[in-house]
Amino acid sequence: MESTTVVKIQEIIEPVLASLGYELVEVQLRTEQIGLVLRVIIYKDGGISVDDCSAVSREVGPLLEVEDIISRAYHLEVSSPGLDRPLKTERDFTRNTGKKIKLTFIDPEQSHATVIGVVKSCENERLEIEGDNGMHVINLVDVTKAKLVIEF
DSSP, X not given: OHHHHHHHHHHHHHHHHHHXXXXXXXXXXXXXXXXXXXXXEEEOTTOOOHHHHHHHHHHHHHHHHHHTXXXXXXXEEEEOOOXXXXXXXXXXXXXXXXXXXXXXXXXXXXXXXXXXXEEEEEETTEEEEEETTEEEEEEGGGEEEEEEOOOO
């Protein structure tokens, strides 16, 4: 039930977000201590501000109420992906082209390997990352964990 609800929510809000200049990163619907929480995670070049989150909430909240997809009370939260968010999709990697990441993946011998390097490209579900040992081409399906390397 929740996964079909999430898909419906994505289909409804994605065009609205695009018209406002935001990219939908993820929709989460889960029960937490405060009750049911609908979390909409958005992205735009230059970062997300509190004003951006408020603007999206003002647009998306009433739209979801009219559509009445969620039949019980919920809390709407709009946020940015955050620096420590795992990279999962082709869009996540493309968005981080030129940035350093730490990536764990299943190599051809079916063991886990880790590489730290700079994302060069990500197309057709294939990631190119340049590490200390040279260029690596990894199928996204083989990625088990990936995060930005935060350098200060």
